[in-house]
Every structure is written in structure tokens, then in C-alpha cells.
Amino acid sequence: MQISTREKIIELLTEAGDGFVSGETLAKKLNCSRAAVWKHMEELRKEGFELEAVRKKGYRIKGTGDKVTKNEIRYGLGTKRLARNIHYRETIDSTQRLAHQLVQEGCPDGTLVIAEQQTGGRGRLRRSWYSPKYTGIWMSIVLRPDLPPQMAPPFTLIAAVAVAQAIEETAGIVPEIKWPNDLLIGGKKCAGILTELEADTDRIQAVITGIGINVNETDFPDPLKSIATSLSLASGKKVKRALLIQRILEKLEKYEEIYLQNGFAPLKILWESYANVAGKKITAHTLKGDISGSAVGITDDGVLQLEGEDGQMHAIYSADIEIER
Amino acid sequence: MQISTREKIIELLTEAGDGFVSGETLAKKLNCSRAAVWKHMEELRKEGFELEAVRKKGYRIKGTGDKVTKNEIRYGLGTKRLARNIHYRETIDSTQRLAHQLVQEGCPDGTLVIAEQQTGGRGRLRRSWYSPKYTGIWMSIVLRPDLPPQMAPPFTLIAAVAVAQAIEETAGIVPEIKWPNDLLIGGKKCAGILTELEADTDRIQAVITGIGINVNETDFPDPLKSIATSLSLASGKKVKRALLIQRILEKLEKYEEIYLQNGFAPLKILWESYANVAGKKITAHTLKGDISGSAVGITDDGVLQLEGEDGQMHAIYSADIEIER
Known part of the structure; x- marks a missing residue:
């Protein structure tokens, strides 16, 4: 996988944690000029990174804004x-x-x-x-x-x-x-x-x-x-x-x-542990019609088991479920 | 479905069989000028249709060239x-x-x-x-x-x-x-x-x-x-x-x-009636390895049945088949 210069900057700043990394160090490790480092920082800010720049100390990450770049x-x-x-x-x-x-x-x-x-x-x-x-x-x-x-x-x-x-x-x-x-x-x-x-x-x-x-x-x-x-x-x-x-x-x-x-x-x-249907009275709206009954649970293949009002067991592969409350 | 003017022309000429359809008739049915009809004919020729145009008679289809438009x-x-x-x-x-x-x-x-x-x-x-x-x-x-x-x-x-x-x-x-x-x-x-x-x-x-x-x-x-x-x-x-x-x-x-x-x-x-493997000695090269034996035929689901040299029956879902001749 190719790592871009900007990703490399994030990596270096992340490694430094709360500490600062000088522009000189970054320029050396990235094999570019300090002006180029500064430009990358501006771009990263636009992407939502909160980057702190302090004279004579360098750069550090404060936190990231809410974007999903x-x-x-x-x-x-x-x-x-x-x-x-x-x-x-x-x-x-x-x-x-x-x-x-x-x-x-x-x-x-x-x-x-x-x-x-x-x-x-x-x-x-x-x-x-x-x-x-x-x-x-x-x-x-x-x-x-x-x-x-x-x-x-x-x-x-x-x-x-x-x-x-x-x-x-x-x-x-x-x-x-x-x-x-x-x-x-x-x-x-x-x-x-x-x-x-x-x-x-x-x-x-x-x-x-x-x-x-x-x-x-x-x-x-x-x-x-x-x-x-x-x-x-x-x-x-x-x-x-x-x-x-x-x-x-x-x-x-x-x-x-x-x-x-x-x-x-x-x-x-x-x-x-997150599911809400087991044991509940439900109606399954399937593409082939509605089935009402009691949701028993799911099988080891993920298929919903529904005991119909007629006492029959139905295997439901896909449906909109309506839960009676 | 929308039918283009050119498709309509083909339809009208096809209906006429070996007979001619006059430019005037086409223009009337297509609700356009005779010059427009002529232009469409030129386009159809480019697509490979062999169209015959005879003065005072009109147009007819002679055959189509080998394109797949x-x-x-x-x-x-x-x-x-x-x-x-x-x-x-x-x-x-x-x-x-x-x-x-x-x-x-x-x-x-x-x-x-x-x-x-x-x-x-x-x-x-x-x-x-x-x-x-x-x-x-x-x-x-x-x-x-x-x-x-x-x-x-x-x-x-x-x-x-x-x-x-x-x-x-x-x-x-x-x-x-x-x-x-x-x-x-x-x-x-x-x-x-x-x-x-x-x-x-x-x-x-x-x-x-x-x-x-x-x-x-x-x-x-x-x-x-x-x-x-x-x-x-x-x-x-x-x-x-x-x-x-x-x-x-x-x-x-x-x-x-x-x-x-x-x-x-x-x-x-x-x-x-078209298949060539039944009864033959074959080797099935599957993604999980080779199996050699005798091809029995296919199931009602299209799965190849192969009787291995060990006497076991194998169900082959996909493979490159090599037939021993």
C-alpha cells in the first residue's frame, strides 16, 4: 500500500502524542521543504484536523473535527x-x-x-x-x-x-x-x-x-x-x-x-443479546404475503423461525417485521 | 416502450415484404418531410441495412449487412x-x-x-x-x-x-x-x-x-x-x-x-443431448484441488456428479474439466 505524505505526517504526529514535532524534523523525514510541510498542514486543517503550530516547537495534533475523510x-x-x-x-x-x-x-x-x-x-x-x-x-x-x-x-x-x-x-x-x-x-x-x-x-x-x-x-x-x-x-x-x-x-x-x-x-x-423479536407476537410482511404468529428466534443460518397462528413453523428469509406491543 | 422513427421505418418496410413503400407514404406515416425520410435511410444504410431506392416506386429492404446494431x-x-x-x-x-x-x-x-x-x-x-x-x-x-x-x-x-x-x-x-x-x-x-x-x-x-x-x-x-x-x-x-x-x-x-x-x-x-462428459473419464480442476474419476452426469440442479477413483461420489459445483481421450 502506498502511503501519502499527508498520512505520513499524521503518523509522525500521532507517534509524538502530546509532544511537538518540529517543522525541520518533518521536512527531513518526508524529504521535502518546510514550506511544503506547512502546505500539507493547511490541507489537513481543511480536512478537519485540529493542528496546533507553535513557534520554535513545531506541530502537534489537538483533535479532529467531525468529518469522515x-x-x-x-x-x-x-x-x-x-x-x-x-x-x-x-x-x-x-x-x-x-x-x-x-x-x-x-x-x-x-x-x-x-x-x-x-x-x-x-x-x-x-x-x-x-x-x-x-x-x-x-x-x-x-x-x-x-x-x-x-x-x-x-x-x-x-x-x-x-x-x-x-x-x-x-x-x-x-x-x-x-x-x-x-x-x-x-x-x-x-x-x-x-x-x-x-x-x-x-x-x-x-x-x-x-x-x-x-x-x-x-x-x-x-x-x-x-x-x-x-x-x-x-x-x-x-x-x-x-x-x-x-x-x-x-x-x-x-x-x-x-x-x-x-x-x-x-x-x-x-x-x-441485541435482538428484540424473540418470544414476541409479530406479523412478517413478506413479498409473498403476511404471516402472523410468535417469533421463536433465528437459526444458525440466520433464518427467522416463526410459529404461525395455525401452529405451523415458518422459515422467514426476508420480511418487514411488525411487532405487536 | 418508445419507438424511434428509424425503427418505425424498418417496421413499415418489413410489413411491405418484397414490395416498395413510397417516400410519400413513409413521410405521411412518420409525420415528417420526404427529405427527413431520405436522411433516415442514409443512417440505416450506415448501420448496415441494404436499402433499395427506386424512382417512382420508393424504398424496400434487400437484406442487412453483418453488423449487430x-x-x-x-x-x-x-x-x-x-x-x-x-x-x-x-x-x-x-x-x-x-x-x-x-x-x-x-x-x-x-x-x-x-x-x-x-x-x-x-x-x-x-x-x-x-x-x-x-x-x-x-x-x-x-x-x-x-x-x-x-x-x-x-x-x-x-x-x-x-x-x-x-x-x-x-x-x-x-x-x-x-x-x-x-x-x-x-x-x-x-x-x-x-x-x-x-x-x-x-x-x-x-x-x-x-x-x-x-x-x-x-x-x-x-x-x-x-x-x-x-x-x-x-x-x-x-x-x-x-x-x-x-x-x-x-x-x-x-x-x-x-x-x-x-x-x-x-x-x-x-x-x-449436447453434453460431452457423461460416462467419460475426466479430471475436474476445482479451486480446492483436482478430482479424477468417471463423470456420471448432472443432477436436476445442474451439479456435476463425479464418481471418484476411490468409488466415492463427488458433487462438483464449478471446475475446469479435462476429458481423457
């Missing part, structure tokens, strides 16, 4: 494979659309597409997804596991666990997972996951996981007001998006590895 | 759903790549991408595919069946049958199908099929079937010479590409409908 995400990221390749956009139609294009162009495993805003964000069944600028997380992650297509369904559940845990750690609130792909706080949606495949008939080429999270929105337009919330509205404080993204990527990488080695069963317990 | 393919096409939407390019990197992009943009079921030449044509496992200008058929068809991803494997076999039959009818030679995705004449490859998916985890969004056929090539570059042939080299005559394409599309549409209604079993017999 490449450097913001890389600075402090503890992954081995995920997001080593990042495509960042201020505005995009849909991060899923670009991720599919990158897959066609042969992008590596772990590629991340992230945008400050989506103008055509979408969820399951091509429903639109509200994605305003700078307040939420709108990203798509390309994984390239060597698996047959029928092994793909648990990826949605694995991503849901990674997002739920990361929210818990960074925002201090515990979201509920609504099978298969929504996260709720107080019954309102705060995040959604969209897992799509590109595949040969017998082999996955790429799992493209889209993750949308309402983070720092303070309000929602009318049709969404009653059904959507943000982490900020729920917790009463602003959440640093880059930090939340890093925790998600780290957990997703770890849980994908567990899945590839041991299957979904060991992750099921974790998933169940 | 939209009009060439539509003129005489007997499909209901396939290729009602055609994307034609003189040169393209890969028709599969554009088809994937169109799927992301929401293109309809049956969309056809076709090019006179591919500069980055590819086969299974991203192997390159030689696709010179004007001599072969390089196309991708987007189907949007409502099926789970595990129902996708037979699409390769269905396409292979459609291509084999269409070759038999238009070139008068019977190719052999080499499981899973190659067509051979005299042991040399004349066509290949690449089936790819875009899908939600539980539902196919699109089956993208790439078909490459060596049609009128008179020679191949050195590394291919010993393993590739064309329909023209094998039959000793030129084959009209647009005609072959039409027959493929018609058969593919029919066989897809049979598959959706009755599964692969009724198509298996047809497939077997």
Missing part, C-alpha cells in the same frame, strides 16, 4: 484488512452504487466507500434512505470472502451486531436489532443495513454491505419524524462519527473472521 | 421480453461491466448489451477473452427473475443449450457442451458463457449472462490457435451474426420461462 478514518484505526482502501466523497448519489462499480473494476477486499451526503441513498427493495450532509454515516464496505452465495445471509446480522456494539461503546446507548436489518432506539429507527452480492453462480465475488446511521441529526423531515431518531437525539450528546466508524470496521473485521472460521452459531448469542 | 437485432426478432432494451457499442471494455452498471441504474428485465469489439473481455475467474471487431458475438443479457441466489447455477446451462441450438440452426454444425460453460467444435472452443449475479442476500436482483461466440474469425493469434475455432472455420461459410443472436435470445427467453415454471429437470434432457 480518509485521514480522519485512518488516524487510530485498528483494522488489518478493512478500509485500507478508502473512497471518500463530499456528495454522492449512493455509496452502494459506487461500491458496485469499484467491484467491477476489481477493488480489493475491505474497500470502504464513504460520503458526507447521499442524494440517492437507498435501503432494502430500493426504498429511499434520507442521508443529509455531515450528520450521519453513509458508507459501503466491500468484502470478498471465498464462499458460495447461499452463505451470504448472515452478513447482514454480523454487520448489525458490529454496528449495535459500536454504538453502545461510543454513544453509551444500547440499540435493539430488529430482524433482519434495522437498529432501533426507543422503537425508532437509528440505523439500517443493506447487504448486496455480486457473484458467480457458485461463488461470491463481493459482499457489499451498506450501513446508514443517523448520528448527529437534531431533527427529521415530517414523514420520518415519528419513525426515525438519531444517536444524538437519543443520548443528548454529539457523537464523533469517525470514531464510531472505526469501531464498526474493527468489529466487522473480527466477526467476519469468526464467521469464516466457525460459522454463524458462535455469533448468534451475541446477536440475540 | 440495435436495428439489425430488432428486425425479425421474435421475443416478448428479451432485447426490448438494447445498448450497442462499436467498442467497449467489457459488456459484462456495462451490464453491471446498468443493473445498478435500474435497467429492465431483458436488457441486452452488445458490442462489435471488446478491449477487456473476460471469462470465468476473470480470465481474458479474445474479442476482435466485427467477427464475433460479444453480449450480455440482464434477466431479473424473482428467485433466491441458490437457484442461479442452471442459468449457465440454460444459456449453453440456447447457444448450442441456435448455432445448430444457423450454422448447420452441432457443438458439444463442455460442462459447465464452454461450447466446443471438434474439441476446440467456439463459445463461452459467464453467468454472474447481483443479489440481495435472499433474492436475485439480476442474472447477468455474458455470451462470447467466435463466429466469422478466419484465424486466431498463436496462443489460441490450437484451442479455439470459429463457426466459419468449422462450417466453411460465413454466418450472419444478427440472425444467430436473434435465435439465441428467442431460445433463452423460452427456456428461462420453462425453468421458472418447472425447474431445470425438463431442460436437462435437452442439455444432455
